Amino acid sequence: MTTIAHWIDGTTHLGTGSRVGDVTNPATGLVTAQVAFAGPAEIEAAVGSAKKASIDWTRTSVSARAQVVFRFRELLNSRKEELAAIITAEHGKVLSDALGEVARGQEVVEFACGIPHLLKGGNSPQVSTGVDVHSLRQPLGVVGIISPFNFPAMVPMWFFPIAIAAGNAVVLKPSEKDPSAAIWMARLWQEAGLPDGVFTVLQGDKVAVDGLLDHPDVASISFVGSTPIAEYVYQRASRAGKRVQALGGAKNHMVVLPDADLDLAADAAVSAGYGSAGERCMAISVVVAVGDTGDALVQKIVERTATLKIGDGALDTDMGPLVTRAHRDKVASYVDAGAAEGATLVIDGREVDADGAADGFWLGPTLFDHVTPTMSVYTDEIFGPVLSVVRAGTYQEALDLVNANRYGNGTAIFTSNGGAARAFETDVQVGMIGVNVPIPVPMAYYSFGGWKSSLFGDTHAHGTEGVHFFTRGKVVTTRWPDPGTAGGLELAFPKNH
Ligand code: NAD
DSSP: OOEOOOTTTTTTESOOOOOEEEEEETTEEEEEEEEEEEOHHHHHHHHHHHHHHHHHHHHHHHHHHHHHHHHHHHHHHHHEEEEEHHHHHOOOOHHHHHHHHHHHHHHHHHHTTTTHHHHHOOOEEEEEEEEEEEEEEEEEEEEEOOOSSSOTTTTHHHHHHHHHHOOOOOEEEEESSSOOOHHHHHHHHHHHHHOOEEEOOOOHHHHHHHHHHHHHEEEEEEEEHHHHHHHHHHHHHHHHHHHEEEEOOOOEEEEEESOHHHHHHHHHHHHHHHHGGSSTOOOEEEEEEETTTTTHHHHHHHHHHHHOBBBBSSSSOOOOOOOOOOHHHHHHHHHHHHHHOOOOOEEEEEGGOOBOTTOOOOOOOEEEEOOTTSHHHHHHHHOOOEEEEEEEEEEEHHHHHHHSSEEEEEEEEOOOOOOHHHHHHHHOOOOOOEEEEOOOOOTSSSSBBEETTEESSSSSSSSSHHHHHHHEEEEEEEOOOOOSSSSOOOOOOOOOO
16 A cells, blocks of 8 residues: 655655555545655654745746746646546546646646736836835745645645745645645656755645644645635634635525526536536535526426436546545435425435446435525535525525525526626625636636635635735835935925925
């Protein structure tokens, strides 16, 4: 049995501790490897190495840094199939979806190649007689990234390309459920010419996370995961004086108005509800059918769902297994609860006949109709292929429902009425909105993040907010007077003249 190691100082490290976790292939249910769990010694070694490396990296010219990021982009693009296969083997998502994840991460790498432009400061000559002002942004030092299981490549890439391009050293703590993608990316950085220590991978669980949250040499934390942990991370790291962005869970609603193209809406509901087995923070988990759209929409969703092939993601399938047996059983318990609470179980994923090993963590697409806001299938983030249809009488009722939800990550509206879409965009309390688009994941040059319990902190991921997060600003006021032309005492508060 191989042990997946940490990556410290440009090489693999098994560490000194004995704690490990099992890594499984969700399509077979077999344990394929173990992953080392960091203890205090590994946390110290990882942060120490990153701190040392950050000193020279910060001083490396911005052009040279951009060239390393560009080489990383070229290597990633030429070998993305390798990374996708690693993701499928540990996460379970189908290969085409894993490739899509890599492509969306690569967009952030491409954005970070423009770091010379992104770091340009402002300059105001002659703000007062003979006085100029300019601004600059500098890296933070060592930055920590803690990522979830559902995007083992893309979510770290929301952060590290920008952090590294801006001159920081990164310590990444990936999910212990699918830790190999991080090591693959670490090797790629080395091949791209990144100095050892600038990209570090610390494997582990809560011990590794807490170690980063508390470490005085870690300047910032970028966290993505479930809401309770995001809130905990935000509070603990903030108390330790760090800059924190902590992205949490979601319950994304798709509002379908009576004038919507119902075929388009049904395609979107199935794709965004069951893609990646619903294990996406931007998955649609609630369809709000407004007016008399409900029956026709449910029928169209059922017809489309019947065409999906469920099975091993490495084969020619549409939807793979769930990530672990425990998670599969938890999602199945929500199906039990929804039926017991009185929702209409239209498609029961517990009865799935998957194209894969008998011990795989299978749960098929599940559809509930007539769900009400007090049922647990509505109130809780399930993070599986369970789609709930809620009926709403009016647009206002639908809007109120979305706004009353504790989460505010993503939402979508399907309509052919531009005025209604515009009103929704203005009034909905959600960070990312799609109009006739089911998964509105912003491009790399915009910023990704939700509202309410979907994000703690005020800075979203990537785009200009990402550049801002990984740098801090200075403003410099300068004058170069000719000898003897300036000086003299002036105790009044300085003003411009
Ligand atoms: P998780 O919260 O269980 O784990 C996230 C990270 O936190 C992992 O690295 C894990 O090792 C660590 N962790 C787990 N328990 C911890 C604890 N008690 N103390 C400290 N650290 C701990 O999340 P997950 O199951 O890996 O991922 C799924 C969740 O992530 C979902 O809730 C999903 O909505 C969310 N997510 C959100 C976004 C977003 O952009 N808002 C994106 C992707 C995933």
